[in-house]
Amino acid sequence: xxxxxxxxxxxxxxxxxxxxxxxxxxxxxxxxxxxxxxxxxxxxxxxxxxxxxxxxxxxxxxxxxxxxxxxxxxxxx
Numbered sequence: 001x002x003x004x005x006x007x008x009x010x011x012x013x014x015x016x017x018x019x020x021x022x023x024x025x026x027x028x029x030x031x032x033x034x035x036x037x038x039x040x041x042x043x044x045x046x047x048x049x050x051x052x053x054x055x056x057x058x059x060x061x062x063x064x065x066x067x068x069x070x071x072x073x074x075x076x077x
Contacts, residue, residue, distance in 0.1 A: 030055070 004012065030052040037043055043051065 026059070 030048070034048055037051070038048060041047075
């Protein structure tokens with residue numbers, strides 16, 4: 001197994017850095033939008049927590065078929 005050349009290493013690093021940044025934004029979006037959501041939809045703290053939990057539950061559930069699908073596609077190559 002050979003090491004990545006410099007260009008490939010930069011591409012891999014940038015891909016993982018973008019994925020990390022995107023995950024951090026997804027975690028922070030509820031806290032960022034909390035004042036607007038509570039005001040516009042008249043939500044209390046419990047409702048906002050339920051909304052955030054539902055969002056992350058949906059996000060977690062979609063990981064299962066995506067992970068299985070990506071594994072199947074990788075094997076097909």
